[in-house]
Amino acid sequence: MNATATDTHEQHDSHAHGLSDATAIKIALILGVMTALEVSTYFVDFGAFFMPVLLVLMVVKFLTVVSYFMHLKFEHQMFKLLFYTGLGLALFVYFVALATFKFFS
Amino acid sequence: MAMWLFLGSECLLFGGLISTYMLYRGRITQGPRPSQIFDIPFTSVSSFVLLMSSLTMVLAVTSAQRKDNVRTKLWLTITALLGATFVGGQVYEFTAFYNEGLGFTTNLFSSSFYTLTGFHGVHVTVGVIMLLSLRGIISKDKDTGDRPEVVELIGLYWHFVDIVWIIIFTLVYLIPA
């Protein structure tokens, strides 16, 4: 079950980046643990760390899925540009818009 | 590339819906509030299911790249099944909330909550339909053609739906107003 797809499938070289099934399962387990940690905030009081922990976990999970499952980490620069431009713009405009509603104050 | 562009564009779509929700969730003149009716244990299971479906999707993509038709079909089916139960979970959740007094038009929280999660649910449903159709096409048509790329593109879409849920789960469910 280890993927050495490159040998068999030359024209799709650029897409078969060493994310083997085993690695994928490992990453999924890590993601699962992080989710469990997130859910635990519902049962255990984290006090002042509540928000930062959740937000950090969210961002880490997001980036992990994007980088590995969507293998953006291994993709062409242009693809990163396309996706992260959208993401960045979304963050920027909506943060600013929410700020004008005094969301963060 | 077109898929990445589309996903970049979708970021702004979900960003808008999430912002609307964040803005409005505490503005309640009547009816239940978010923290009063959310069922976190159940939604956590849903989130796990969607996360695991991302894993099975990765497995489908790697199988397709190996030209392993049998496993590709298998993992596509498993992913679709997990996705379908997620959708079922959402249908359950909506029905339960409705019974507890949270109609679509009850208050600002309800309108923006149902719109946001409903949009996500529609995306998941479309994803499941694509997965199953792809599986159907693969079994009808033994010819491989460009299938690994199609599987991969649907995979990208599926993971995107998953990452949107990662954000929704944290911002909407876990962090109360």
Next chain:
Amino acid sequence: MFTTGSKYCFGIAGLGSLGAVVYMVLVHPCDVGVLALLGIAIAMSLVGGVAQFTGDFDVDSPNDALTANAVAPANSMWPLVLALGVVLLLVGMTTDPIIFILGIVIIIAAGVEWALQSWAERASSDSAFNRFVRERALTSLELPIFVGGGVAIIAVAFSRIMLAVSPHSGAILFIVIATAVLIVGFLVSVKTNIKKSMIAATCVLGAVVLLVSGGIAGFNGNREELVVAAAEDHYSHKECEAAASEHFDKNSNNAVSMKSGISATIRVKDGKLTAQLIGIDAQVQAVTVQRSNLTTILFRNLDDAQYRLVANLGTKKIADTGVEEAIVDCTQMTGKNQTQALILKISKPSASSGPYTLTVPGLEGQEIAVVVP
């Protein structure tokens, strides 16, 4: 004489007319069912006529039908399905409109499938090619229906089960189902030598269990808590007493997401109530609220005890009984250093008097006057 397709169309038309007559005699001569049956009869005879005229929808070459029929027609399940549809139609007519609609849908689907199949079978002498032709014409119709139907059945059945069991066991059941699906996936993936029939049996078993339990759950209705909740509607009324109420104050929201439209901020500090108006720095004991206008007031509790802000907005006469009822609005219980928003609209005749106040139950003698010009 009659072509294959038109025969069946005329057959259905005949059946429909017969059904209509029976229906008229048995139920009611002018019922919707009669109209529907007659409609089907008329529509089917029209379709049959067209089929007869065009040689089963073969626009291009009506005469090729005989020459191209060299390949023996494959066995077809569509006549059977069509018959099933007719049965459902008849059953539905006397019992449930949903079954009736289902019957119509099945009849239409089977008719289309059948017509296209017989058409494709005459496309050439090569059966593989004929299959290709059929698939090209039909896949884009079949696939969405199968797939969409599948998703809908799973989602509905699953959600019915979840609605019937308690939330706790629902979550556990969900875990079990998802894990089972995953495990089956991994098993099949690792052991490729499992027999096809085994897999198929598992799938069928799973589907049957899901459908049956979904069906049972659907008929049994929702779990008791939900039925009670739907009947009582806990959250529709606010309880503004000094003590925390069971539903209204459950998990209160102690943060305000949008602070953009705030007209005034009321603070509790050391047991004292003060107000601050937007744009003016001073702490005051009265706020002005424009009449018939939505006003958002922020309530901030800086003390240790839990408080809520209550707006006393006079009384109104209930039209039916003539009883004067106090108009009160309030926030949820607010803990230390937490904030709640109160959204008010005071509909008040321009010159009536009456003290409107903002008070906090539990803090006697403290109040903020609400001036409504």
Next chain:
Amino acid sequence: MAIIERPAPTAPILLRAPVTPSQSMGIVRRPVTSTGWKSWVFTVDHKKIGIMYGVFAMFFFIVGGVEALLIRLQLAAPDGKILSADLYNQMFTMHATTMIFLFAMPMAAAFANYFLPLQLGARDVAFPRLNALGLWLLVAGGLILNSSWFLGGAADGGWFMYSPNSGPVFSPSNGVDFWTLGVQIAGFGSLIGSINLIVTILNMRAPGMTLMKMPVFCWMILVVQFLLVFSLPVITVALVLLTFQRSFGATFFDVAQGADPLLWQHLFWIFGHPEVYVLILPAFGIISEVLPTFSRKPLFGYPFVVFSGASIGLVGFGVWSHHMFATGLGPISVAAFSIATMAIAIPTGVKIFNWTLTMWGGKIWYSTAMKFAIGLIVLFTIGGLSGVTHAVAPSDTQQTDTYYIVAHFHYVLFGGMVFGLFSGFYYWWPKVFGKMLNEKLGGWNFWLMVIGMNMTFGPMHILGLQGQPRRMYVWTEARAGEGFFNFGFWNRVASLGSLILAIGILLFLINVVHTTRKGKPAPLDPWDARTLEWITTSPPKEHNFDRIPVVHHLDDFFHRKYQEDATTGTMVQIATGEQLVRDEEANADAHIHLPSPSYWPIAIAIGVGTLGMGVVYGVPIMIVGVLIILGSSFGFVLEPSVADDIDYDPPMSGGQDTKELAPLG
């Protein structure tokens, strides 16, 4: 590449067992004819799609123009009686909506569709069927939008459709529903189109054409498509919220529930401001081609123009709140957006300087296209400078929502965008239709438009500073003032000017009719042009280029015609355009692969339109729409890009998926 666009299977099923079908596919045959109305309706050829975009846009330009004339007639005198208040409100709403969504964007799409592959040296766009889908969605949106005129009155909330005035209580007619759905559907079409064009630009350039050797027009289109991709989802959110509120009772903009109406404004302008650049940048691109051609010089500071275009696009996402200076955002937001707005003036200024300096030292040929391009520079500068005056937020609080703003954006959009598009018409007409537009009529057309435009919109500066607000169906003597600057005189001048402007545009239409009937055939290279679209015949063949050109320079076509004399440093002609085209024909590629037409794009668009009507008229129609969309999307996905042999009538025999090209006679 995209999920829905699969390349032709390498081994069609038919090849495995060659059979001779006894019949063709009958009614489920693919449309493969190359003549007649079917060849247009089901086409996937970017040129035909481009022309259809153009015709559609021109039609709505006239519709929008008539609406504008009615508005000006109403305002020519105090207490105008031509339109009722209700009708006037519908008129200005639909004038703006039509001009923006149904004229400006489609017309830019027309140019982009037609010339992008030609300038890039490609045979078609990346996803030809998606391209057709984009067009038909736009048509569906346009029809839904304008059907409201006949179904109970058009939208009357202004094109900005501010909530809560657009809510069900304040706009009870179905007009706003049609508006939201029409804009939504048209926007969806644009989104698809823009993804397609971006992929085309990034993936399908001719060999040797690096991004920095790409014509500026392509660059500007690229920036515009990025703006669309990232701004359309935001308006989608806004429109979805509004539709849900109006049709399904959601509470998003219901103030009684505590909603904040400014949410709509933010969402709208996050889209709306980039949209402004979506409108103007294609025109900038066009004149960046026209000015060098007629000055016989390359564009001055090509990288600066490119990067200023890109930075306008990027900064354009950070200035939306300058439309909301008067809404009470608070001084910090106002100050930040005010400064950002000033910053965006800098790259715009860079563009003006670069165009001006392109002409410096040139050899200027005053063709009609060039006149329009120069007109753009001058008029846009006026509009740009008046724009700077309301970047100063305090000053803007006096000017916003007055006629001064109307003057400003008409100088920018009419003087800028429309002049740019007209420049493009005159420049590229011979390329598209093989006939020259009449230059003499063109001169008249230009001067009448210049005079008419300045007479119409110039006085609006004065009216605005005198305090005449926008969107008023009447103005009154009581507030008109006396003396030279009174409302009465200048409103009359503006109305008169609008008539002159209309005559100018009418002259263009006359010119088109005249050219079509008796215009002389155009030479292959009438303007001594610079870019790749001229290296093929006029009009171009279905496959664009006989041989895919290999690019070595920016302005490659020019450099194939001229070389610098090493000793004197002057440019010497080494070949004529004519010769180059013949040369290409002689060395044509043997096998050219073109996609086949398809029913599905227009079928999906019909489904989407039905769904839209269903939102207004009831769930059963929605279900029908969804079913049509589902069925035709599957048809779309499952269909190979090239038609099978049995699609031809009579069926072709076996595996002929390329076309042999007959040499050009």
Next chain:
Amino acid sequence: MPLRRIGLGLAASSAIFLAGCARNAPQDTWQPKGENAEKINTLQWMVFPLAGIVGVAVFALIAYILWRFRDRGQAIPHQSHGNPAVEITLTIIPALILSVVGVFTFKGIFELAQTNDTQMVINVTGQQWWWEYDYPAQVVNGVEITQPIITSGQLVIPTGTKVLLRETSRDVIHSYWIPALNGKKDAVPGRINLLRIQANKPGIFAGQCTEFCGLSHANMRMEAVALGPEDFAAWIANQQRNAESPAQATLAQEGEAVFLNQCIRCHQVNGLKKADGTAAIAAPDENVYSGAVPNLTHLMSRNTFAGAKFDLLTADCRKNVWSASPDEFGSAYLKGVTSDCLNQTNLRGWLRNAPAMKPMYADPTKLAVSDGKYRGMPNLGLSESDIDKLVAYLSTLK
């Protein structure tokens, strides 16, 4: 052609400058009459000439190029691709100019947003299509407002006083704009927006709603009146008075009966008593969507009605008030609407059929969407004699 262009540019720029010298233009944005508007005006006088100068320079350059480099048969020029030094210079110059403008803008924005030294507060509420002004109880320049004052049509402020308007709206977004006193600020439902105004001298200043607010947006006007200290005190004193019943057996008294029969459902007159002696109280929120209609207690103390669209004064009398010198303005205004000045045509037309005079959603057949409530005054179907009586009664509400 080049000359034409220069001419055009010059004409446009100079037209903009000259707009400042317009005579008797009530909504001119270049004639500030108070501190806030003056600050804006200073900024305008900086940025407009600057824009004009830049424009003229650019047009001159273009004109020169068009003349100098026209096709005179010269050779195809050298294919130069530009000059980075020139580019960078031409980028930096506008950036510098704009940063100077930016600094002043920045300063201006924060100065204009200052509210903490306010001397008087007035609530301003917009609704379709008129403005309500209410004055909370407060002490202004030593004059005490004991009872809140509710008025409409004309905002009355004391001169030389920093007045804070707290704006909001009862239905859709409106925008409050008196160009002579300050820039505009939207009245957003659910929000309170602050706008500070100050008038230097007594006078009357015109304005108009500038945010599109539906059918009669064009007819939603406002006027601000500035009065000197004594005049303002007199005005306050009058406004706090209740209306008195007209003398027995006059037409006006019959009018009061009609008013009690028809108008009191929505319009309040403070001090008006029903036949049984109890106070007559209007309940507009039962009949009108916005839940408010103008308070008519002192109708004749203001010069306009129906959202300042119609004059209560005849043309001559109106002119006397509008063109009065600052010294005489106070007394001219405080006279109110005397019987010889009353504009009978407008008032009677309005009472006869209001929706015909000002488009409003007042069609009884179209009330379903607004819970059966009107937006604007409906046609009451009054008889001519009732109208006579009502006009007589309304004339007494000074």
